[in-house]
Amino acid sequence: MVYRIKRDELNIFLEGFARKNQLVAPLKGKLAKFELVKEEQVKDIYLEKNTYFPAKEFFFKKNETVFTFKDNKIQEPKLETPKRIFFGLRRCDLNAVKHQDKVFMEQIKDPYYMAARENSYLLGFHCWEAPSKYCFCGTLNLADYYDLMFYDKKDYFLVEVGSDKGKELIKEFKTLFEDIDITITKEEKKIKGADRLLKDDIKGLYDHPDWQKGVNQCLSCAACTNLCPTCYCFELHDETKTSNIQEGKRVRNWSSCQVLDFSRVAGEHVFRQKREERFKHRIYHQLEYFKERYGVNMCVGCGRCIQGCPTRIDFVQIINEMK
Amino acid sequence: MVKAKTIIKNAPKIKPKVAFYGITGCAGCLLSVLFNEDEILDLIELIDLKAFPFIKEVNVEEKYDYVFIEGLVASKEDLEEVKRLRENATFVVSLGACACTGCIPAYRNFTLKENYEHLLYKKVEDLEDVQPTPVDMHIKVDHYIPGCPPNKKEILTFIRSVLRGKIPIPYSSPVCVECRQNGNECLLDVGKPCLGPITAGGCNSVCINGGLECWGCRGPSKDMNLELMIKILREKGFDDKFIQDRMRTFAGLKLPMLDEVIKHTKEKVGAKNE
Numbered sequence: 001m002v003y004r005i006k007r008d009e010l011n012i013f014l015e016g017f018a019r020k021n022q023l024v025a026p027l028k029g030k031l032a033k034f035e036l037v038k039e040e041q042v043k044d045i046y047l048e049k050n051t052y053f054p055a056k057e058f059f060f061k062k063n064e065t066v067f068t069f070k071d072n073k074i075q076e077p078k079l080e081t082p083k084r085i086f087f088g089l090r091r092c093d094l095n096a097v098k099h100q101d102k103v104f105m106e107q108i109k110d111p112y113y114m115a116a117r118e119n120s121y122l123l124g125f126h127c128w129e130a131p132s133k134y135c136f137c138g139t140l141n142l143a144d145y146y147d148l149m150f151y152d153k154k155d156y157f158l159v160e161v162g163s164d165k166g167k168e169l170i171k172e173f174k175t176l177f178e179d180i181d182i183t184i185t186k187e188e189k190k191i192k193g194a195d196r197l198l199k200d201d202i203k204g205l206y207d208h209p210d211w212q213k214g215v216n217q218c219l220s221c222a223a224c225t226n227l228c229p230t231c232y233c234f235e236l237h238d239e240t241k242t243s244n245i246q247e248g249k250r251v252r253n254w255s256s257c258q259v260l261d262f263s264r265v266a267g268e269h270v271f272r273q274k275r276e277e278r279f280k281h282r283i284y285h286q287l288e289y290f291k292e293r294y295g296v297n298m299c300v301g302c303g304r305c306i307q308g309c310p311t312r313i314d315f316v317q318i319i320n321e322m323k
Numbered sequence: 324m325v326k327a328k329t330i331i332k333n334a335p336k337i338k339p340k341v342a343f344y345g346i347t348g349c350a351g352c353l354l355s356v357l358f359n360e361d362e363i364l365d366l367i368e369l370i371d372l373k374a375f376p377f378i379k380e381v382n383v384e385e386k387y388d389y390v391f392i393e394g395l396v397a398s399k400e401d402l403e404e405v406k407r408l409r410e411n412a413t414f415v416v417s418l419g420a421c422a423c424t425g426c427i428p429a430y431r432n433f434t435l436k437e438n439y440e441h442l443l444y445k446k447v448e449d450l451e452d453v454q455p456t457p458v459d460m461h462i463k464v465d466h467y468i469p470g471c472p473p474n475k476k477e478i479l480t481f482i483r484s485v486l487r488g489k490i491p492i493p494y495s496s497p498v499c500v501e502c503r504q505n506g507n508e509c510l511l512d513v514g515k516p517c518l519g520p521i522t523a524g525g526c527n528s529v530c531i532n533g534g535l536e537c538w539g540c541r542g543p544s545k546d547m548n549l550e551l552m553i554k555i556l557r558e559k560g561f562d563d564k565f566i567q568d569r570m571r572t573f574a575g576l577k578l579p580m581l582d583e584v585i586k587h588t589k590e591k592v593g594a595k596n597e
């Protein structure tokens with residue numbers, strides 16, 4: 001199902017949400033990121049490029065309290081999220097949500113993630129052309145995964161419905177949307193300039209000497225995993241009160257395979273001592289291990305880990321150049 | 324690294340005997356303890372505060388369970404003091420950058436005697452020039468709470484943890500980890516000489532959050548890529564003298580290999596600013 005909305009009516013639609021519910025969309029700032037957008041900020045929504053930071057933290061949160069405890073009792077937090085509309089997610093971002101859904105909602109049921117995810121609507125924004133030179137989503141077989149997808153046609157937007165939730169939104173604002181009888185073909189959806197990754201598989205390349213090109217440029221600073229929309233590793237720690245050391249909370253925060261402590265276990269054994277092992281682990285998880293388990297690459301090709309890397313290590317280029 | 328082990332069971336029935344002592348330093352780290360205004364009275368309930376000469380008139384000199392030492396060894400008296408404290412303590416904590424790395428006062432190690440001697444040592448007669456050194460170069464140190472000044476919360480976290488039978492594991496990942504989670508723009512990308520990638524975090528990247536680059540006050544991170552950091556700073560246009568000075572300012576004597584690495588690191592590297 002495809003609809004059409006006039007360019008100047010898009011903001012009316014979004015302002016309607018910002019007024020009644022919560023609207024999350026990219027704002028520019030120093031570095032573009034997804035933020036809660038108030039009604040009067042709708043005009044500042046930034047769609048020129050993809051965001052520097054992903055939308056991940058709205059679902060898989062940083063420093064989230066998983067329970068509080070006092071003496072020997074624990075109390076789980078009330079998990080409620082108001083209806084939230086995400087607007088401006090690119091194809092890569094939408095697939096990143098899909099992959100995190102697999103991790104936190106299919107195999108295990110993570111109540112914190114599910115609560116944050118439950119009431120949300122995913123409204124995508126299509127890239128006709130790769131907005132950044134780091135993008136490489138084109139050859140990763142990304143899926144259509146959205147409630148609504150917006151295609152910019154200059155004077156108007158085409159809006160494709162991807163789910164019942166999407167249909168419901170259109171209904172709610174039906175005066176703004178004109179039902180048109182077309183389909184958007186796969187060929188039309190193909191993003192220009194995003195076919196950077198040239199190998200389907202890196203299975204046999206683990207011991208390739210070219211990885212060293214990246215390893216030598218790596219600080220193990222974890223910018224890559226922190227900026228990645230799909231990385232989902234976390235750590236848990238307790239924070240207690242000085243007034244009662246048996247009272248406090250257990251907190252979950254993002255963690256990263258790039259740092260030494262990540263693979264440290266009881267007895268002080270560290271499984272990935274070498275920088276090389278850590279560097280390769282991330283890329284193999286993204287392009288190999290996840291696929292073995294879930295059938296798709298975890299990486300969605302957004303290129304944020306390259307853009308945000310202090311030395312701009314381009315593992316796509318390294319892989320492409322491997323003979 | 325310190326291993327987690329049971330220290331006190333059924334805490335806090337037995338209150339640990341705790342002392343805070345300062346040797347050569349600015350007392351800022353001791354102040355950091357006191358800056359926990361809201362929790363300081365609760366803290367006093369948890370521990371048996373035997374000595375804290377900075378704020379207490381009566382200080383009991385006996386066996387302590389935990390001794391926090393602020394400052395570095397820079398005089399004969401300091402040396403005697405740390406030895407005495409070690410003998411009397413089950414567990415010694417180096418508190419703050421001076422104690423942990425030598426920090427700014429250790430800079431004297433990197434300059435010639437004639438550059439500073441006349442400023443002080445020739446004026447004060449009984450002051451002897453002892454090589455300024457972090458505490459662990461003289462006695463065994465069991466735990467480090469680094470930083471100039473240290474994170475005030477980390478001091479309380481340590482005490483609460485030992486009371487629950489655990490020694491907290493020092494934060495050893497680079498400052499960048501917290502910095503990126505805090506949503507900062509990377510200062511290296513705007514040409515500032517940020518030492519976050521080679522510095523142990525745990526400060527919640529407080530300097531970068533405020534717009535200032537990391538100067539490395541929490542000391543080198545466990546797994547730093549020093550060579551690459553040097554190359555990156557060169558690429559940003561900083562010369563070797565600047566790099567050496569900046570890295571030593573807070574890391575003090577904890578970068579003994581720096582001269583060698585600078586010498587052996589030839590090229591530049593890194594991303595051009597965009």
Ligand code: SF4
Nearest residue numbers: 091092127130135137
């Ligand atoms: S990776 Fe693809 S979908 Fe994502 S911003 Fe780039 S071109 Fe668009």
Ligand code: SF4
Nearest residue numbers: 218219221222224309
């Ligand atoms: S962002 Fe770059 S330098 Fe930092 S850990 Fe990742 S690959 Fe290494």
Ligand code: SF4
Nearest residue numbers: 228299300302303305
């Ligand atoms: S690995 Fe890099 S390119 Fe792939 S999804 Fe993560 S940030 Fe994007």
Ligand code: SF4
Nearest residue numbers: 499502509510517519
């Ligand atoms: S600003 Fe400094 S601490 Fe933050 S990511 Fe960049 S190099 Fe690391």
Ligand code: SF4
Nearest residue numbers: 526530537538540541
């Ligand atoms: S950001 Fe760097 S200089 Fe600032 S407190 Fe942290 S370690 Fe110290």
